[in-house]
Amino acid sequence: MAFEIFNKELEIIDTAKALIETGELSPESQVAYKKLLKDYEKLFKSSKRLVKLSDRNEAELNKVARSLDEKNKMLEKLSVSLSKYLSPQIYDSIFSGDTDVSLSTERKKLTVFFSDLKDFTSTSEDLQPEDLNYLLNKYFTAMTTIALKHGATIDKFIGDAMLLFFGDPKSNGVVEDAKACVRMAIEMQRKMEDLKDMWLNKGFAKPFRMRIGINTGYCNVGNFGSDHRMDYTIIGSEVNLAARLEQSSDTDGILLSAETYALVKDIVDAEERDPIQVKGIARDVRTYAINDIYEGIEDDRRFIHKERPGLTCLLDIDKIPSDQKNDVLNDLEALIKRVKES
Amino acid sequence: MTKVNIPATERSPEVDFDFSVNKFALRGESYPEDVNAFFGPLMDQLESHFENQDAADILFTFELIYFNSSTAKILMGLFDMFDQAAESGNKVIVEWCYEEDDDNMEELGEEYGEDLEHADFVLKKVAAD
Numbered sequence: 289m290a291f292e293i294f295n296k297e298l299e300i301i302d303t304a305k306a307l308i309e310t311g312e313l314s315p316e317s318q319v320a321y322k323k324l325l326k327d328y329e330k331l332f333k334s335s336k337r338l339v340k341l342s343d344r345n346e347a348e349l350n351k352v353a354r355s356l357d358e359k360n361k362m363l364e365k366l367s368v369s370l371s372k373y374l375s376p377q378i379y380d381s382i383f384s385g386d387t388d389v390s391l392s393t394e395r396k397k398l399t400v401f402f403s404d405l406k407d408f409t410s411t412s413e414d415l416q417p418e419d420l421n422y423l424l425n426k427y428f429t430a431m432t433t434i435a436l437k438h439g440a441t442i443d444k445f446i447g448d449a450m451l452l453f454f455g456d457p458k459s460n461g462v463v464e465d466a467k468a469c470v471r472m473a474i475e476m477q478r479k480m481e482d483l484k485d486m487w488l489n490k491g492f493a494k495p496f497r498m499r500i501g502i503n504t505g506y507c508n509v510g511n512f513g514s515d516h517r518m519d520y521t522i523i524g525s526e527v528n529l530a531a532r533l534e535q536s537s538d539t540d541g542i543l544l545s546a547e548t549y550a551l552v553k554d555i556v557d558a559e560e561r562d563p564i565q566v567k568g569i570a571r572d573v574r575t576y577a578i579n580d581i582y583e584g585i586e587d588d589r590r591f592i593h594k595e596r597p598g599l600t601c602l603l604d605i606d607k608i609p610s611d612q613k614n615d616v617l618n619d620l621e622a623l624i625k626r627v628k629e630s
Numbered sequence: 631m632t633k634v635n636i637p638a639t640e641r642s643p644e645v646d647f648d649f650s651v652n653k654f655a656l657r658g659e660s661y662p663e664d665v666n667a668f669f670g671p672l673m674d675q676l677e678s679h680f681e682n683q684d685a686a687d688i689l690f691t692f693e694l695i696y697f698n699s700s701t702a703k704i705l706m707g708l709f710d711m712f713d714q715a716a717e718s719g720n721k722v723i724v725e726w727c728y729e730e731d732d733d734n735m736e737e738l739g740e741e742y743g744e745d746l747e748h749a750d751f752v753l754k755k756v757a758a759d
Contacts, residue, residue, distance in 0.1 A: 334703070337702065337706070338699050338702055342699050348734070
């Protein structure tokens with residue numbers, strides 16, 4: 289008999305039937321035995337049906353699980369696409385359920401960053417649209433990478449301007465938030481120097497140059513708009529002040545309000561500039577322009593540009609092929625030797 | 631006790647028993663947390679009711695969408711009960727309704743129907759919700 293999960297039970301039934309047919313049982317036993325066999329057959333039928341039903345339900349369950357799995361994958365793909373329209377912190381807090389997606393705002397002390405490209409309109413007028421797209425994408429990609437590295441919440445891009453902030457939805461405390469913002473701004477300006485060199489090398493005569501304003505103060509942060517279309521953003525006079533600081537900043541510079549400077553003065557060297565007046569803020573706002581940072585973030589840089597009398601150095605570490613690293617080191621050492629010997 | 635009406639829950643079927651006219655129905659999904667607690671009293675009531683019927687017209691309708699193995703065992707008991715009631719002289723009709731696209735429920739109905747020797751069995755296709 290070919291294998292069948294119920295072979296044993298079938299054999300028992302066959303043996304029982306054979307025994308009845310021999311006529312060896314007494315008439316009373318024959319009746320009782322037949323009844324017993326009938327009950328056994330019924331029980332066997334029940335067992336078969338239950339096993340079948342259980343298998344069938346399991347198959348259905350697996351089918352549903354597979355379909356759920358496919359739907360989950362689809363949703364995951366969709367949410368990854370959607371995430372690119374949101375700041376990662378906002379995306380994470382919405383998807384983890386920490387943030388209530390409703391029209392509600394909070395008053396929080398935030399460090400607000402505002403940047404703009406100087407003379408963007410006149411520069412862009414001289415460019416072909418393809419070149420402008422290339423420069424802008426390169427610029428925004430580089431700046432966004434740095435912003436995310438430092439934990440900024442990217443509020444929005446407004447043309448060539450960027451509005452970022454620190455302190456919501458996640459905060460490391462007002463001081464650390466302000467320091468993270470300033471470190472980010474310095475790294476951005478250094479990256480702009482690298483980009484400027486790259487763009488000049490590519491033949492763009494007027495590379496972009498950025499101005500940055502940073503302010504710390506109480507803002508309203510949350511979801512503004514309508515129930516159908518809301519925007520997670522910040523509003524308040526302190527935000528306007530950050531924009532106003534940006535307008536007053538040197539080209540390639542970073543201008544801080546006194547509130548931010550007070551929080552970061554142990555990590556930056558800055559000089560006081562003329563105070564500014566902003567609508568909605570009664571006081572004159574004292575301002576500070578950053579000269580340098582005491583902490584080294586030089587080590588992280590992969591593209592290094594040094595310019596001194598007698599020296600122009602352009603080093604793009606990522607572009608050195610691994611098999612030519614020693615040649616580059618030899619060249620540099622030979623140069624160092626020559627400078628030492630001169 | 632002429633009627634028993636229990637609304638359906640997520641895990642248990644709707645029970646619609648009218649003892650006075652001998653019309654009974656189970657509808658929905660059945661995988662109760664405690665199958666004995668849910669079906670035990672109903673089985674007892676049905677058993678004592680059928681024992682007291684004589685030449686009665688009995689209609690039992692199943693409109694089940696899903697049931698688990700424990701419920702399957704209960705159904706086997708019910709089908710035994712129907713057959714016994716029919717054997718003792720009652721006219722018992724068992725109506726098994728399945729949604730048009732539900733091959734599983736149709737097949738299960740066919741299998742249960744095969745068990746009946748005395749009661750009449752009707753397999754009925756109904757529109758899906």
